[in-house]
Amino acid sequence: MYDQNMKILVVDDFSTMRRIIKNILKEIGYTNVDEADDGSTALEKLKSAKFDFVVTDWNMPNMPGIELLKAIRQDPELKETPVLMVTAEAAKENVVTAVAAGVNNYIVKPFTAAALKERIDLILEKLKATPQ
Amino acid sequence: MSFPSDEMDDIINDFIAEASEGLESLDQKFIELEKNPGDTGLLNDIFRSIHTIKGAAGFLGFQQMVEVTHVTEDVLNKLRKGEMSVDAGVMDAILESVDLIKVILNNIRERNGRNEDTSGIILSLSGILSASQADQAGEADKPEQAAATAEARTLEVEAKATGPVDEAKAAECEPVAEAETPKASTAAEKVVELPRPEAKPQAEAKQQKEEGGAKEQSIRVDIERLDAVLNLAGELVLSRNRLMRLGSKLSETAVDGDLVSHMNEGIAQLDLVTTDLQLAVMKMRMQPIAKVFNKFPRMVRDLARQNSKEVELVISGEETELDKTVIEELGDPLVHLIRNALDHGMETPEERVAAGKPRCGTVSLSAYQEGRNIIVSVAEDGRGMSPAHIKKSAVEKGLLTEDEAAKLSNKDALNLIFIPGFSTAKKVSNISGRGVGMDVVKTNITRINGSIDIDSEVGKGTRITFSLPLTLAIIQALTVDAGGEVYGIPLSTVIENIRVTDSDIKTVDGKEVIQIRDRVYPVVRLGELVSGNVSSHKSEWRYIVLIGIGEKRFGILVDRLHGQEEIVMKSMGEYLKGTEGIAGACITGDGNVILILDLAGLLQAVQRSYAF
Numbered sequence: 099m100y101d102q103n104m105k106i107l108v109v110d111d112f113s114t115m116r117r118i119i120k121n122i123l124k125e126i127g128y129t130n131v132d133e134a135d136d137g138s139t140a141l142e143k144l145k146s147a148k149f150d151f152v153v154t155d156w157n158m159p160n161m162p163g164i165e166l167l168k169a170i171r172q173d174p175e176l177k178e179t180p181v182l183m184v185t186a187e188a189a190k191e192n193v194v195t196a197v198a199a200g201v202n203n204y205i206v207k208p209f210t211a212a213a214l215k216e217r218i219d220l221i222l223e224k225l226k227a228t229p230q
Numbered sequence: 231m232s233f234p235s236d237e238m239d240d241i242i243n244d245f246i247a248e249a250s251e252g253l254e255s256l257d258q259k260f261i262e263l264e265k266n267p268g269d270t271g272l273l274n275d276i277f278r279s280i281h282t283i284k285g286a287a288g289f290l291g292f293q294q295m296v297e298v299t300h301v302t303e304d305v306l307n308k309l310r311k312g313e314m315s316v317d318a319g320v321m322d323a324i325l326e327s328v329d330l331i332k333v334i335l336n337n338i339r340e341r342n343g344r345n346e347d348t349s350g351i352i353l354s355l356s357g358i359l360s361a362s363q364a365d366q367a368g369e370a371d372k373p374e375q376a377a378a379t380a381e382a383r384t385l386e387v388e389a390k391a392t393g394p395v396d397e398a399k400a401a402e403c404e405p406v407a408e409a410e411t412p413k414a415s416t417a418a419e420k421v422v423e424l425p426r427p428e429a430k431p432q433a434e435a436k437q438q439k440e441e442g443g444a445k446e447q448s449i450r451v452d453i454e455r456l457d458a459v460l461n462l463a464g465e466l467v468l469s470r471n472r473l474m475r476l477g478s479k480l481s482e483t484a485v486d487g488d489l490v491s492h493m494n495e496g497i498a499q500l501d502l503v504t505t506d507l508q509l510a511v512m513k514m515r516m517q518p519i520a521k522v523f524n525k526f527p528r529m530v531r532d533l534a535r536q537n538s539k540e541v542e543l544v545i546s547g548e549e550t551e552l553d554k555t556v557i558e559e560l561g562d563p564l565v566h567l568i569r570n571a572l573d574h575g576m577e578t579p580e581e582r583v584a585a586g587k588p589r590c591g592t593v594s595l596s597a598y599q600e601g602r603n604i605i606v607s608v609a610e611d612g613r614g615m616s617p618a619h620i621k622k623s624a625v626e627k628g629l630l631t632e633d634e635a636a637k638l639s640n641k642d643a644l645n646l647i648f649i650p651g652f653s654t655a656k657k658v659s660n661i662s663g664r665g666v667g668m669d670v671v672k673t674n675i676t677r678i679n680g681s682i683d684i685d686s687e688v689g690k691g692t693r694i695t696f697s698l699p700l701t702l703a704i705i706q707a708l709t710v711d712a713g714g715e716v717y718g719i720p721l722s723t724v725i726e727n728i729r730v731t732d733s734d735i736k737t738v739d740g741k742e743v744i745q746i747r748d749r750v751y752p753v754v755r756l757g758e759l760v761s762g763n764v765s766s767h768k769s770e771w772r773y774i775v776l777i778g779i780g781e782k783r784f785g786i787l788v789d790r791l792h793g794q795e796e797i798v799m800k801s802m803g804e805y806l807k808g809t810e811g812i813a814g815a816c817i818t819g820d821g822n823v824i825l826i827l828d829l830a831g832l833l834q835a836v837q838r839s840y841a842f
Contacts, residue, residue, distance in 0.1 A: 112282040114245040118289045186285050208288035
């Protein structure tokens with residue numbers, strides 16, 4: 099089992115959506131959650147405080163999820179932060195782009211609490227396996 | 231989802247509010263899109279709104295919403311990628327589906343459990359999609375992406391191997407009762423085994439969180455809570471008024487001058503803070519008028535298409551802020567005016583060209599602040615209204631006699647359109663011309679203490695202007711004494727006060743009037759009209775308060791003028807509601823209850839007896 103206290107940043111421009119994801123995270127035991135309403139605010143938050151995990155939406159104004167992901171991977175301080183991308187449909191080209199940009203995994207809306215837990219565990223497991 | 235049910239209700243309410251906001255702003259964007267069909271930024275915006283609503287609706291289990299948004303999104307996706315182009319047919323279908331999404335959202339809001347027939351719109355959008363599909367050939371992966379594709383597949387496989395995965399089952403996202411793989415169940419056990427985090431790290435985390443600064447720029451507050459604050463601020467105003475009154479009385483009589491002056495300092499401070507508080511609370515209730523204006527581009531587009539007219543809508547000052555209640559009351563009157571403008575005011579393109587005007591007509595909707603008022607106007611460059619024509623029509627309908635009509639000024643003739651039952655349209659269309667428009671507009675505007683002005687020139691067009699108060703909660707009133715009772719008159723309607731004697735009031739045709747400078751005005755004896763008390767006033771001097779509502783003027787005869795006071799009006803309650811001429815009551819600084827006059831109501835009574 100992983101640290102239930104790890105700090106997660108939920109990024110989505112639709113506040114209802116952030117609330118839903120926060121609730122699902124709470125359901126699977128993660129309560130240390132902060133939120134941001136688009137990529138650029140997320141990046142600011144990531145730079146000002148330490149986060150252990152990022153769950154971001156794909157389609158957002160100003161700075162979409164994919165740009166956020168690229169920015170994270172380019173930042174020497176942040177580049178190790180695991181990122182889970184939330185997409186609305188498993189459009190192949192999206193997934194391909196995201197993987198090329200270094201996403202840790204993706205999940206398709208709407209998802210269940212179990213599915214989200216599955217993905218988070220998978221990411222953390224994989225990270226543990228690969229020494230950094 | 232298995233959230234606690236009140237949490238779920240909260241989330242649903244959030245969703246409704248957020249989704250309606252998104253949908254409202256869409257109409258405007260669609261109109262812009264029709265003008266600039268190639269605007270990818272705009273298309274992306276529109277796509278995102280629908281996409282986001284679909285995403286959240288999926289989580290919340292609003293299946294109908296998901297179905298409609300899904301197919302709409304598909305079409306929008308093709309549009310934004312340039313795989314299809316925007317034409318009127320596609321636009322109509324998308325607009326129709328957005329309307330349906332609004333209906334479904336409303337069903338959710340009302341919890342009426344209604345199911346809409348979505349098949350028609352889904353069919354027509356799918357038709358549009360498959361028509362464009364024909365041009366689409368399967369696209370191969372670009373070489374440089376091949377490696378990434380491979381990894382993507384592995385990710386997918388990994389995810390599938392490890393347990394319940396969503397994808398295809400997405401739509402039936404019910405509580406987590408899917409088949410458990412051994413791995414998932416061990417994971418679940420681990421959750422149970424895990425020692426609960428101790429208090430300390432939790433506290434630390436909390437602190438960290440606060441430092442990290444989850445600073446939301448705005449929060450949603452239930453309007454009832456806001457109204458409660460507004461109400462309390464109102465009560466505070468009353469108490470302040472009372473304290474100020476007592477303070478000044480005390481200064482006149484008290485022996486301990488020092489103590490009194492200290493107290494008055496305190497009261498002055500309270501006065502300052504109360505005024506600021508009042509302003510702050512008022513601001514909380516203010517919303518940009520764009521909230522109403524936003525629905526018009528779509529309406530003008532639809533009406534123009536239905537009527538085969540060419541019209542451009544120009545909106546300005548949509549950022550002007552008004553009290554929420556005023557904004558809500560403003561919607562219907564504006565709808566009437568815009569419909570009238572499109573139906574009666576605007577000529578067909580052929581007529582316009584024949585008259586030497588540009589083919590495309592202009593309707594402008596504007597708002598700006600002027601002192602304590604907000605001015606909202608609807609203007610068009612259509613055919614304009616002819617006073618002679620209006621008079622003739624009014625006489626034919628028996629609304630006034632030919633003699634009366636002949637005496638009316640052009641301005642007064644234009645005002646005839648506000649009389650109930652008046653409609654000049656030769657044929658009744660499905661848009662307007664049922665004769666129920668303008669009088670309702672007038673009633674609605676007067677109800678929110680606003681006034682209407684109308685301006686029209688044949689061949690040039692018509693402009694209708696509303697002057698509206700910034701807020702309804704607190705009003706400035708003139709307090710007067712009549713027949714032994716004190717009344718409050720909303721200051722916004724008072725034009726001037728004139729000291730008169732009984733002999734200044736003349737009788738014409740058995741009706742009392744007063745001549746002020748070169749004009750004659752009807753006179754209402756307030757004491758008799760409202761309370762039935764004949765004045766017991768001994769002094770020879772009385773006062774005429776000259777009232778102006780729109781173009782109408784009349785005088786109210788009162789015994790004494792008290793002064794000006796800021797009042798918070800309370801409704802009269804069920805028992806006395808609807809008393810003609812009385813809008814409500816309030817408590818004044820000296821602790822008395824006074825009645826506030828409803829001048830629109832009084833005006834109607836005056837118009838009935840004076841027939842002006």
